[in-house]
Amino acid sequence: MSNIDVVITGMGATTPLGGDVASTWDGLLAGASGIRRIEADWVDELELPVKIGAMLAVDPSEVLPRVQARRLDRCEQVALIAARQAWADAGFEQPTDEHQDVEPERLGVTIGTGVGGPVTLISQNDLLHKQGLRKVSPLTVPMLMPNGPAAHVGIDLKARAGVHSPASACASGAEGIAAGYEMIRSGRADVVIAGGAESCIHPITLAGFAQARTVSTRNDDPTKASRPFDVNRDGFVLGEGSGVVILERADRAKARNARIYAQLSGYGITSDAYHITGNHPEGVGQIAAMRQAMTMAGVSPTDVGHVNAHATSTVVGDVGEAAAIRNAVGEHVVVTAPKGALGHLVGGAGAVEGIATILAIYHGLIPATLNLEDLDPKVQLDVVSGEARKVELGAAISNSFGFGGHNTALLFTPAA
Amino acid sequence: MADNAEILAGLAEIVEEVAGVAQDDVTAEKSFVDDLDIDSLSMVEIAVQAEDKFGVKIPDDELANLKTVGDAVNYVSANAK
Numbered sequence: 001m002s003n004i005d006v007v008i009t010g011m012g013a014t015t016p017l018g019g020d021v022a023s024t025w026d027g028l029l030a031g032a033s034g035i036r037r038i039e040a041d042w043v044d045e046l047e048l049p050v051k052i053g054a055m056l057a058v059d060p061s062e063v064l065p066r067v068q069a070r071r072l073d074r075c076e077q078v079a080l081i082a083a084r085q086a087w088a089d090a091g092f093e094q095p096t097d098e099h100q101d102v103e104p105e106r107l108g109v110t111i112g113t114g115v116g117g118p119v120t121l122i123s124q125n126d127l128l129h130k131q132g133l134r135k136v137s138p139l140t141v142p143m144l145m146p147n148g149p150a151a152h153v154g155i156d157l158k159a160r161a162g163v164h165s166p167a168s169a170c171a172s173g174a175e176g177i178a179a180g181y182e183m184i185r186s187g188r189a190d191v192v193i194a195g196g197a198e199s200c201i202h203p204i205t206l207a208g209f210a211q212a213r214t215v216s217t218r219n220d221d222p223t224k225a226s227r228p229f230d231v232n233r234d235g236f237v238l239g240e241g242s243g244v245v246i247l248e249r250a251d252r253a254k255a256r257n258a259r260i261y262a263q264l265s266g267y268g269i270t271s272d273a274y275h276i277t278g279n280h281p282e283g284v285g286q287i288a289a290m291r292q293a294m295t296m297a298g299v300s301p302t303d304v305g306h307v308n309a310h311a312t313s314t315v316v317g318d319v320g321e322a323a324a325i326r327n328a329v330g331e332h333v334v335v336t337a338p339k340g341a342l343g344h345l346v347g348g349a350g351a352v353e354g355i356a357t358i359l360a361i362y363h364g365l366i367p368a369t370l371n372l373e374d375l376d377p378k379v380q381l382d383v384v385s386g387e388a389r390k391v392e393l394g395a396a397i398s399n400s401f402g403f404g405g406h407n408t409a410l411l412f413t414p415a416a
Numbered sequence: 417m418a419d420n421a422e423i424l425a426g427l428a429e430i431v432e433e434v435a436g437v438a439q440d441d442v443t444a445e446k447s448f449v450d451d452l453d454i455d456s457l458s459m460v461e462i463a464v465q466a467e468d469k470f471g472v473k474i475p476d477d478e479l480a481n482l483k484t485v486g487d488a489v490n491y492v493s494a495n496a497k
Contacts, residue, residue, distance in 0.1 A: 067436030071457075134464050138457040 005265075006184050007415060009258040010090025010246030011355050012082040016239050016342055019058030020085055024352070025359050028341055028367035029388050033223035035237050035343050042203050049210045051219040053201045054226075054239030054343025071139055072152060073117035078242035078348070079149030079197035080156060083111070086193065087157055090246040091258060095158040108161040108189035109154040110179035111244065112172030112196045114347035114402070116146030119202050149197045153244075161189040167347075169402030170310070172196045173243060174350025174410055178267040180247045190252050195244035195351035206238060212277060214314055226344075227371035228311035228337030229318050229379050236312035239343030243351030245358070250416070260415035262358045265299070265395070268292025272405030279317055283324035285407040290328035290397055293411040299395045301329045304411075306366055306396035308357040309383075311337035312344050321399065322379040334391055335383045336360075340370030350400035354410050357398040361414050364392050418496070423470065423489045430465045431485075434458050444486035452485075470496050 013020060016034025017027030027034065034054045037043075043051045060077035061069055069077055087094075092101040120143040127135045142148055147165040154163040162183065166175035173196020180194030209215045216235040218225035226237045253260055268289035274280045294301060307325050311318045318337075325333060338356050345352055360366045365388050372385035398410045418426070428442035435454045448454045454462070463474045466488070472495045474482075482488045 065436065067434070134467075138460040 002185050002187065004185050005250035005263060006181050006247050007250045007253050007263045008245050008261045008358055009248045009253050010086040011244070011261065011358065012085025012087070012089060013241065013243040013352055013355055014056060014058060014060070014078050014081045015241040015345065015352055016054035016057055019063065021355060023057070025356070028338060028356060029365070031341070031368060031370055033341055033370060034239065035222045035225055037219070037222055038201070046203055046207070048203065048206055049217050050206045050215050052216070052222040052225055052237055054237055054345070055201060056240055073120045073143040073148060074199035074240070075113055075117055075197050076143065076149045076152050078199055078240065079111050079244065080152050082195060082197070082242040082244040083153040083157065083193050086244040086246050090248070100158055102191045104158040104160040106161055106190040107157070107159040108180065108183045108192040109150045109159045109163040110166065110176045110183060110192055110194045111150035111153055112166035112168065112176035112347055113146050113149055114167065114169045114172050114198050115200050117144035117148060118200055118205070120144045122202065122204065153193055157193060159193065168406035168408070169404050170344065170346050170349055171400040171402035171406040171408045172347035172350065173352065174354060174398065174400035174408035175269065175406070176351060177245060177247070177264065177354055177410055178269060178408060181264050181267060184247060184249055190249045192247045193244060194247050195242065196347045196349070197242035198345055198347035199240040200346065201238055201240055209238060216313065224371050226313045226340050228309065228313045228340050228369055229322065229376055229383050230372050231374045231376045233313040233315060233318065235314055236339065237343040239345045241345045241348045241352060243348055243355050245351070245355060262361045262412045262415055264410065265413045266293045266296030266411040268296070268409040270407045272407065274405055276405070277403050279320045279401065280405070281320070283320050283327065285405060286321060286324035286399070286401060287328040289407040289409040290324070290399070293397060293409040297395065297411045297413065299411070299413070302332065304329050304333055304395045304397055305391055305393045306357070306360055307333050307335050308353050308360070308396065308398040309335050309337045310399040310401045312339055319376060319378040321401070322381050325381060329397065331381060333381070334366055334389065335381050336366050337369045337383070338367065340372065350398070350408060353400065354398045357396050357410070358412055361393045361396055361412055364390055366391055418470070420489050420493055423492050424485065426469055427466060427485060427488055430462050430469065434461045434465065442485055444484065444489060446485050447483055448485065466492065472496050
């Protein structure tokens, strides 16, 4: 492994709390909730036990030109919106044939997704059966493929060093950022557009999650439904959105006097080899991922002041992660869980929460966990509740875990 | 039976809907690919909508020959029922 330092010079997001990073961060600090009742006929018609979701605060149709939007699955739309924001935030202009701020051959994309475009697949299948072949969109396959979000971003921002789309369920966004780090460290790219995206709020995904007994059914009180680490939690709330960061070689960023939010100093990725949805009871994979991240970054557990937890608000998952954090990092660490406010953005989660971790370092401020009113006694950690807490941070970890037994920990440090 | 001006106006509506080209720019001499920047995927959508609108069949081998908007107008004019 090389000694190339990788820093974050741009960030973009569209989430249930806001259409960009600033409004999302403000929402987290203000204790806002992105969760509401799903306004669709099928909610009652199908008698689903879940009637709530975390839908985007700003619909992509308000941002993208109509013709561009109709060629993209919603998952691709949110990735493109977040990527363009991150790109501009890094101080780069939209590339043209004549002008590129980053040499295309040195620019990569690593944007993961959990499931890609199943909503397109289902709607086109319906068209095929109801109206016949002629009505099936020629864009069906590029809209449903899980590499679509990354590929569209690569075309839009002229990335020719390679486009990758990690698929590790709810860890996909974090794996996207880790993959971007690898592209730079291995010398394949100088700048990488990295993150995750998801948009799959649909009767079949809600039905599937409901049948797996993983989602909250607190339908009468949507803004209270997602409550990580709270003793009265009853499952996660499905959300949609995207987060994208610009990863850049530190020497390149400094040479152009870029604003540096933080350094991505290491990551850990492990797999449980245990159960397709359940986390390992001793959390060995989660512990190992956090330890790997600290080892790669050259920091000790006592240096890590903050963990942005994956904590989805499920009964089993949250206490398992809490035990893993105590084991790998220690009881001194200050924890928060943004899913209380954001819901679970699946493939977008790790990236959006990575951005929240970066901003916690940048601003020295850790948002509270929304709806944490009565800490589960099994958690035994300092979880921020009520109001955001000011903390100067030397290092912070963002955890993301996914169905399949995927464990990813990203470790960020302040800009040197 | 629509005259050529009506067919052109109808095609322009479809091209704007599918590809976002302003209707005024959709004129007979324009090439779909070279002038209007329409890709092969959008051409399939335009053909399907034109079939519905004008009551014609546009087989794939005929679609390949419709290079310009004028080609399409003439094809529709000659083949509409």
